[in-house]
Amino acid sequence: EGMIEVFKWKQMDFHNRGDGSNGPVVGIGPVRKPVPSEDLPIVFPGRYGRDRKKRDVITSRDVNPIGISARTITSNDDTPYIAYNNVPMGATHFQGRLFVTMPRRRVGIPSTLNFIDMRREGKQGSSPKLYAYPDFETNQFNHSSRNLVSVYRTTVDDCQRLWFIDTGMLEYPNNRQQIRRPSIWIVDLKTDRVIKRFDIPESIAETGRGLASLTIDIENKRDCSAAYAYIPDLVYRRLYVYSLAQNRMWSFEHNYFNFDPLAGDLDIGDQTFRWDDGIFSITLGPHQNDGSRSVYFHPMASNNEFVVSNRVLQLESNAARSDHGNDFRVLGSRGEKKQSTMHVYDPRTQVVFYDEIQTNGVGCWNTKKPFSAANHGTVVANAREMIYPSDLTIDADGTIWVMTNSMPIFIYSTLETDVYNFRIWKQNVHEAKRNTVCE
Numbered sequence: 001e002g003m004i005e006v007f008k009w010k011q012m013d014f015h016n017r018g019d020g021s022n023g024p025v026v027g028i029g030p031v032r033k034p035v036p037s038e039d040l041p042i043v044f045p046g047r048y049g050r051d052r053k054k055r056d057v058i059t060s061r062d063v064n065p066i067g068i069s070a071r072t073i074t075s076n077d078d079t080p081y082i083a084y085n086n087v088p089m090g091a092t093h094f095q096g097r098l099f100v101t102m103p104r105r106r107v108g109i110p111s112t113l114n115f116i117d118m119r120r121e122g123k124q125g126s127s128p129k130l131y132a133y134p135d136f137e138t139n140q141f142n143h144s145s146r147n148l149v150s151v152y153r154t155t156v157d158d159c160q161r162l163w164f165i166d167t168g169m170l171e172y173p174n175n176r177q178q179i180r181r182p183s184i185w186i187v188d189l190k191t192d193r194v195i196k197r198f199d200i201p202e203s204i205a206e207t208g209r210g211l212a213s214l215t216i217d218i219e220n221k222r223d224c225s226a227a228y229a230y231i232p233d234l235v236y237r238r239l240y241v242y243s244l245a246q247n248r249m250w251s252f253e254h255n256y257f258n259f260d261p262l263a264g265d266l267d268i269g270d271q272t273f274r275w276d277d278g279i280f281s282i283t284l285g286p287h288q289n290d291g292s293r294s295v296y297f298h299p300m301a302s303n304n305e306f307v308v309s310n311r312v313l314q315l316e317s318n319a320a321r322s323d324h325g326n327d328f329r330v331l332g333s334r335g336e337k338k339q340s341t342m343h344v345y346d347p348r349t350q351v352v353f354y355d356e357i358q359t360n361g362v363g364c365w366n367t368k369k370p371f372s373a374a375n376h377g378t379v380v381a382n383a384r385e386m387i388y389p390s391d392l393t394i395d396a397d398g399t400i401w402v403m404t405n406s407m408p409i410f411i412y413s414t415l416e417t418d419v420y421n422f423r424i425w426k427q428n429v430h431e432a433k434r435n436t437v438c439e
């Protein structure tokens, strides 16, 4: 019942900080060089400008809304590791490796994509150091235009591939720099080789700023090339579709991708602030007999859930329609103060599990029951130890993984470095729904 604390950190640390202090680690973790499938152009900092005009205004994430400046450690831009600046965001488990992302929202982040080797360093309640993935060099954004800049979250598909978006952006406060095109990456987890990198065209997404997650739709495991990625853009409030088979991308717009102006006032970790994040998380229901499936989605600054068929999204010509008719539908409201970052449908229990940011916990909805506030349950809520659940994933064994990262305190106040600020939790899906309305 509830969630089990797996790891906790006061500050995040790395096996390779890049400053020689603990030296490159030899003989642990994958050492193969990733091989991108295409020649990539060199792109210079500033080429893509700061941001598109519409949102050139400073957002509440840049400055404290009541004017008190949060602690910022800038040092100089070359410092490879500044412990305080490392705030983990994503957590995805695959066969003993737990992938942990560290978006580059400050300087001093040695590697944006990392993993914990659970077999070597899986002791419950410990604070393991991170290994860069697929290797340290690929994480050095200033060494090559082929390298990673900033990753928010990852996902593993049914073909044992790790997918993620490199936003291509250094998201420093009041100084965002789009240093190369945002790109979709696919890594084969059996070989740790990069098997695909797709640069997202400027005609689709002006910047990579709001590309914080993606969801992969594969109709049949025997055809791994027939994969679609559904990508919410929380800043420009669009839903992008990438077809691996066609190597093409298209973009949907809909009012349902917008935040709810009445649900943007948040009170988390003793910070009160207003956010305007639009469509944020996408999850897929079960395959129907005709192969179609429901695509559930929600904006973050909203209590509402919506749904569309994957067949609608998969047809590029639908994206160009000015009127989507009834293709996109409102499911309903989860209830007051039920804003959510990530959510995932679990096929074993037919339950959707989701991060709740205002209650600092995990909620659930059994898809066999009508979508009503009364049918949403609480798996766990803990305002002291689960401040701001930033990611929720479910692995192939039916284990839920949750990252809590105290993000609002980092942005608007100061993290205490002698308390545990970051935690990773887990729970079996059947246990998670036990004694809740989701049974």
Ligand SMILES: O=C(O)c1cc2cc(O)c(O)cc2[nH]1
Pocket: 059, 061, 089, 152, 171, 209, 210, 212, 234, 235, 277
């Ligand atoms: O992943 C998130 O929670 C996230 C990323 C991101 C980037 C950004 O520029 C925003 O304004 C909000 C935001 N949320």
